[in-house]
Amino acid sequence: MFEAVRPYDPEVVAHCSPELVAEYIFHRDLERLELPDHARPVRFRCEVLSLAQCRVVEDLPNESRKREMAFLYGLRGLKNLPLGGGKYRDVEVPRGAAGIVSDDTLSNLRIGRKDVYDIGEVVLSRSFLGLGEELSCRLLDSSQRAYGVAQARLAEQSQGSTGEEDQSD
Numbered sequence: 001m002f003e004a005v006r007p008y009d010p011e012v013v014a015h016c017s018p019e020l021v022a023e024y025i026f027h028r029d030l031e032r033l034e035l036p037d038h039a040r041p042v043r044f045r046c047e048v049l050s051l052a053q054c055r056v057v058e059d060l061p062n063e064s065r066k067r068e069m070a071f072l073y074g075l076r077g078l079k080n081l082p083l084g085g086g087k088y089r090d091v092e093v094p095r096g097a098a099g100i101v102s103d104d105t106l107s108n109l110r111i112g113r114k115d116v117y118d119i120g121e122v123v124l125s126r127s128f129l130g131l132g133e134e135l136s137c138r139l140l141d142s143s144q145r146a147y148g149v150a151q152a153r154l155a156e157q158s159q160g161s162t163g164e165e166d167q168s169d
Helices: 010-015 018-027 051-058 063-074 103-109 113-127 141-162
Strands: 002-004 043-046 075-084 087-092
Touching: 002 113, 010 018, 043 113, 051 063, 051 113, 063 075, 063 113
Parallel strands: none
Antiparallel strands: 002 043, 043 075, 075 087
């Protein structure tokens, strides 16, 4: 069992330098993020795929489907799922008869496609590691765009909180 966070999670963006996030994206080692104790990013609790699950995933036609299926097989739960008002909950994720998380469950938890692909990439990378190999993950375009949007939102919020406004035309 392992935990992963999205590099574009607002808590990660708010508390980590771009350099730390880049390190995390490649190695997916939460210790590299150096998050403060009060930071509460959503943590995806996952496990690596079984050999049978790896065979199913390998037979899928494209990388997006492979990431999606790896996520559906690997997801076990979520920690720090925001409820609003500064409240959070931890969730064990139910699995259907096929041993995967249902679309309805993902919808109810508000897990988006970007999240599925980003965390699915981590599950895939961990599941296909050879003995003695160090984990390395690819940066997906969707994750990179989401990180940029999260950074821009943080900049807008901090600009608004300082009372500064852009006066340029």
